Amino acid sequence: MTPNDAALADLFARTAVHSWKLHLDRLDTMFAAFTDEELQQEIAPGKNRVFYLLGHLAAVHDRMLPLLRLGPRRHEDLDQDFLINPDKAGPDRVSAPALRQAWTDVNTALTAAIEALSARDWLLRHEAISDDDFANEPLRNRLSVLLSRMTHAQFHAGQIRLVVPGR
């Protein structure tokens, strides 16, 4: 039985979304291995704390909501401390439990919206490219954002892994 072209495009989308969810699950497992106190640990001497990377990833994923045109942001309050400022620029203004909650909240909303996209939706432009530019650069679509954020998350996962407790 050979799938037709519509089924092919659908399988592509499902494979990409499945991969996104697998990678989020791995990060969840990793963060869950740290106590709130252990989140304060630096990934290497003088480098970012795990706490900062948790906030950073929550903020970046929150920005995916408007970037993928899936809805408004939910945690814009994270930007100053976790995107604009480097780590340790000032005292922490959010608690570890609140930060964990933001991470879960963002990913729950994002993944639900992502799962509702059709194959065709994935190949539409993302918010940061104009219709005119997109006409010439069709690869700058929503899927490219998903792939780039998936690898971004794993980039930091590789760093966090260096200090996961119990290894």
Add this chain to the structure above:
Amino acid sequence: MTPNDAALADLFARTAVHSWKLHLDRLDTMFAAFTDEELQQEIAPGKNRVFYLLGHLAAVHDRMLPLLRLGPRRHEDLDQDFLINPDKAGPDRVSAPALRQAWTDVNTALTAAIEALSARDWLLRHEAISDDDFANEPLRNRLSVLLSRMTHAQFHAGQIRLVVPGR
């Protein structure tokens, strides 16, 4: 103008392959920033050397050739030192220039073969799953391997970034 379903599937494949190539380019740039001597540096105290991760990534990408059913391996000789053994298990048996060459050679062969795949090809099974199992688990296709190896490479890129010279 709305693309038809065949064009959609083709766009999916092109977006994924473009992303793969972008990520390889970034790794190439990163490795090029290290002198052969600097490759000996550990990513953090007591952790893997950049040299080991270069060999590890070359070996993992080399294994993608048979795993994606694109041809035989080219550098099976890397497995013992960079996949089976941990780092610093014995003296280095390959020079930095030879290791850089293997990395380039593997990725050149792999990317050429990948670019020749049609959208339909991407959704066929990979070598590590049987026809019977694949009938029930169609997401375990070649595309899933590409995405998983792309994030694997970025996982280690995040670690290497910690010691890239000049940062």
